[in-house]
Amino acid sequence: MERSSGHKRKRTGCLGCRARRKKCDERQPICSLCSRKGTECVWPDNWTAPQTVDSFCFDPAAASSTSGPQTSVSRRGPNLSFLPAGPLWTASRASNVNSNSDSNSPSESAKDYGPRKRSPESLRSQAEHLRMAPKISHVPLIVPPDLDCYEGSFQMLFQHFLSRSMPSMSVDNVDTELYVSTLLPVIVSDNLVLRSVLALSSLQYMLSHPENDKALKLASTCYSKALSAMRARVALSGTGAQDDRPDCLCAASLMLALTESARGDSTRNHVDFASHVLQNMSNSVRLGINQKLYRNMLRVCMFLRVDEAVETIPSPFTSAQLVNQMDMPILAGHLWDAEHRASATELSEECGLFQTPFIAGLLTIHHLARLRAADGAANIDKDERVTQLLAIEMQIMSWEPALPHTSLRVRQVWTLWRLAMLILLYESPVDGKFWQASRRNDCYESFMKELKLVPKGHESIGVMLWPISMAGSCAQSSAHRELIQQQLTESCDTLSARMLAVVANMLQQMWDGTAANLADDKREEELVIDPSLISPESLQEA
Template sequence: MSEVRIEIIVPSDITQPPKTTKTRPRLRPNYPRARTGCLTCRRRKKKCDEKKPICSGCSRNKIPCQWPEKKADAQPPSTAPPITTSSDSPDQNQPAEARLGIVRVSRSDRACTLTPQSSLLLSHYLCETGMVLGTQPIQRNSFITHIAPLAYADDLLMHSVLALSGTHLAYRKGSDSCVQTATLQHYSTAISGLRTSFTTFKSGNVQETVKLLLVLLVVCHYEILSGERTGVVFNHLRACRSLIVSIFPTLNSSFIDTLPDQEKTALSVCLELYAYIMTTNTLTSYGTITNGGLPYDDFLFSLDSLSGYSSFGTMFGGCHSLFELIPQIAQFASARMDEEKVGLEHMSPKLQELHDKLETSIRLWTLPKLKPPCTETAEEWIERTVAAEVLRDGLFIYLASTSSGSVVSDKALLDRIQFHIDVMSHNLRRLTLPRVCANLMWPIIIAGSCVVKEAQRTLISRALKHSYFPMKHTFTACELLEKLWENPAPEAFGPYGLHLIEKTGFWLPVI
């Protein structure tokens, strides 16, 4: 049998105990090992000429050259980095970690040292990816204030966070193979870790359930941001729902109050992320989610039950009462299709009553003010109000375009849809604060599926390709809409048209 040799590489600054067995003498370089070179050369155990900003070795091998940060005053070690969430305005010129009070943890067995690019992915998550995913300012953005600290203490979560950051960064950097390779390593490690965890998972363990749920939801974000179009994300969502259902009978207010603060917050973050992904991935109304083993659970229809959590609002941004109308309209649309199948050309009186009730709910909704101690400027309030109007118009379009069944041919109805498209286009041009746009992909896709004017189609294509959020899934959304616009069939319009595109195998997960 052949001999298998396993070599364990230990960082050079860790002293090894003396060995009692006789070994071959180790050949050492005939120059003193420098400890002031770049981090990349140190990890590769290569000599560094210390040329800045890029040393000769990294330049020659075309790899990122990373240098250690200047050491700050010594601080006691910490395995659970603190988060600063005070309302004081931090220095915006500081890095995200400094503004948030996140202390880097440097341990050889941590996920953030898996590859030479891992520390870069962590910094990118804190400064870029985590910042653009939520609608709230940095002090109330759960991707930064809650998920990041938990990841420092949980390698499995850290791997999923770094994979999410990597797919964002890889798209921005284009053909950077080092970032792409590192991203896939973290992703595969996260998936492998999830499989292992599920083999030993015991239903009813709330702490373990919340831990796995959060990892799965971050992986869902990875799948969506990577532009994946085969529907893999729905497999993860089914697993998420199974975990939620396993503890949901105990999810009453008295039980939640008994949970430790960190666990309580993590659970609220998970429920909001799951609810947001479920509602915004309701695009077609014709079985995409429900036939895929993802029924609409009761709490999706009344998100007020989540609003009491301090972390709530990262995704919904105060508009949760509008978002919870999406699955309700989807069920209305499904009922309208059932009536069409039995030969009803127009809505039945019962369905007309439901339509009018939904339309009234959309029209009468008002954006709530932030609850103390949260505050916002007059400009921020205006931006949030305009963004909410974009969502409101998206709901009007969704309801109107599904009220006729598979084909929208009534001129008055088409004119009404066009009116809301025009208003939405105007409001989108008014928005200047990127974070308030973070949850507007759903209304843009719904409106885009109903656009017939060439100028507006060009505007939407340009907006998706050059948005505030340069991510692959925005290009995927643009490809889907262009594919829909190329189809001259009368059915290739609105949510039903999106349904026809999905039947060809082209899925569009939304975040």
């Protein structure tokens, strides 16, 4: 008779219970014993080989091991079964086609959560974009257990934020690494910033999967919880009930502002609140927070304020409709002070698009709005107005990257912004017919040539939205209008943002209205008869 084997000891508990030689109840993300002792609960898989963005997105082994949602809940690590990564989705589809699985196989679940088909060129460009950023590919997906996260969805949303949301807010890897190094410590240490990040990530994930009911519900839940957390933090600020942490409050406001922009909302309440927080920080708080994060928040806030510079939309963007934003010089002053406190080495590393010389050039809009207000109030004479217009033109013409390590992609986007600023200056100057029409036409043709060089569906099209809108408001030929519409519509899926579609519809309505007005003017001109051309006989008959 065969002797029965003894009880085999399981080794699936957390590392903390193993070290204490206690039985682990294997509750995730934190077991009962670690929760009672207030210690960190680390699981074996996360301890030996923490999964990273690069491994989950582009490692074939990771793709084959996580090809779809598992039929049984795994106890040895986080469930990243429906991770929205392109190559992983391709590998999972290939494995599902080769294997004859039943109706409960991962293929049907992957069909619900997987992104739509993308071209091999877009997948290769995304892989290259992430691999060029070493700091992104080494961010572990280990979450502190005391944070109140969304059950079963945090890993997917956090992964989507790193791989899609951050690159969509930057032009090259310099800005992306800047976001990683400054935002991640705040995300994992503050619940409000975490919820704001999840709101942005879940919205973009939902826009990438519009037919997925679970993604729609998740986006609505995350956005609602982020707004509730923001209201609670604002209500408790200044009461002493908790640490105010203005840096986290400002970072969360900027994340919610980006969420509003992706939703296509016209309100800019969160940008205004972020500007208010940055202006009213005490000196002790201003000097005590992370200076790299502080400089980055000032730049991003000033950049987002550009969208509020126009009074009425839809309408052609002209200097006669610019809003005089009084907080822009105040934010710029705080940015100059922060620059003086930083070393030359620190500033040389911040050579992406959101470097200080680029943000300083955005003050041109404020100067034009100020001249427009002074011109309406007749507070400035003609000679001084002409002098200031020429000075603004010289500033725009010399508006180039000051840092030598600026990439070619940043310089190309910078050129589009410079040409758009010149179009704004030449299209509707403050001083009547001061500028010649040939300058505007030459500048516009140069802009369209530069725009043709931008790949359609490029991820950084979001930072070029204002220049494209400026050029679209002045577009006359059908070829130029078609090119602008292609750039906007083909980038909607790449960026997962509704604002591009909103701007495209706005421009189309404006073009249709302009064509209708021209047709009405033409009919009116056809009905007007010059009396000198009418014969006396016709007048007598009349």
